[in-house]
Amino acid sequence: MSTTATRMPAAERRQHLVETAIRLFTEGSYHGTTTAEIARAAGISEPILYRHFASKRELYLAGLEHVWTKVRAGWERALADAPDACAAVEAIGKGHVSVRSAKFQLAELWVQALSDASEDPELRRHLRRHMREVHDFVADLIRRGQAQGAIAAERDADSEAWIMLAGGILGMVGRRVGLLDDGELQAIRAARLTWLRA
Numbered sequence: 001m002s003t004t005a006t007r008m009p010a011a012e013r014r015q016h017l018v019e020t021a022i023r024l025f026t027e028g029s030y031h032g033t034t035t036a037e038i039a040r041a042a043g044i045s046e047p048i049l050y051r052h053f054a055s056k057r058e059l060y061l062a063g064l065e066h067v068w069t070k071v072r073a074g075w076e077r078a079l080a081d082a083p084d085a086c087a088a089v090e091a092i093g094k095g096h097v098s099v100r101s102a103k104f105q106l107a108e109l110w111v112q113a114l115s116d117a118s119e120d121p122e123l124r125r126h127l128r129r130h131m132r133e134v135h136d137f138v139a140d141l142i143r144r145g146q147a148q149g150a151i152a153a154e155r156d157a158d159s160e161a162w163i164m165l166a167g168g169i170l171g172m173v174g175r176r177v178g179l180l181d182d183g184e185l186q187a188i189r190a191a192r193l194t195w196l197r198a
Contacts, residue, residue, distance in 0.1 A: 014052045014062075017042050022063040026105050030060055030112035061126055064109050068130065070102035072137060085145030086197060089164075092141075093189040106134075107172040135161045142196070151196045160196065167192065 008016065020042040024033045035056050039049040053059040075092050082088035092103075110131065117124040139161035145151030167188060174180030180188075 010052070013044070013048075017044075017049060017052055017059065018062050018066050021059045022067060022105055022109070025060065025063065025112050026108040030056075030109070031116055035059070057120065057123055060109070060113065060123075064106075064113075064126075064130055067102050067105045067109060068134065071106050071134075074102060075137065075141070079141065079144075084148045084150035085141050086148075086150035086193070089141060089145065089151075089196065090189075090193055093164075093193070103168070104172075107168040111169060111172050111176070131165065135165055138164050145196070152198055155196055163192070 021038045036046050039046040078091040079088040139157045142157040146153050
């Protein structure tokens with residue numbers, strides 16, 4: 001791809017780079033995608049990419065935050081639209097049918113970075129903080145459901161939130177290697193909701 005003929009404003013260019021990187025990371029891998037490939041796909045030169053991001057890691061972290069912002073907004077909408085927090089959990093569980101969806105991309109980015117995080121302390125620190133933030137959002141949602149009487153009071157909200165995050169990762173791994181089909185993933189979600197409500 002040739003470089004873009006028109007100049008974008010810096011904020012727009014940065015956003016375009018983040019979205020391009022997310023697409024390439026989720027279609028391929030964090031480790032295997034180069035900044036040269038990202039720049040080429042974004043229609044710019046690699047030196048221009050480095051004016052916006054000092055490293056591939058910095059671009060990945062910006063992508064992770066971008067996707068989480070979109071996921072959180074969607075989950076907050078689901079919570080606002082649902083009759084109770086348990087119904088919101090159900091809506092959230094169903095909300096990732098497309099590889100372009102933010103929830104799908106979030107789990108994919110986590111899986112992509114896991115092997116590199118073991119050798120990159122900064123990436124590991126950021127991923128740990130980020131996953132904790134997602135966990136805390138889900139745990140708070142479960143606690144809200146318990147306060148409403150929609151989720152069983154005896155369920156441990158922190159443990160259930162980790163199980164839900166683990167389920168997202170399992171779903172991603174299952175899709176990547178062909179381990180789980182949509183029917184199996186739906187059955188797992190249904191079993192978790194029955195457990196939460198019981």
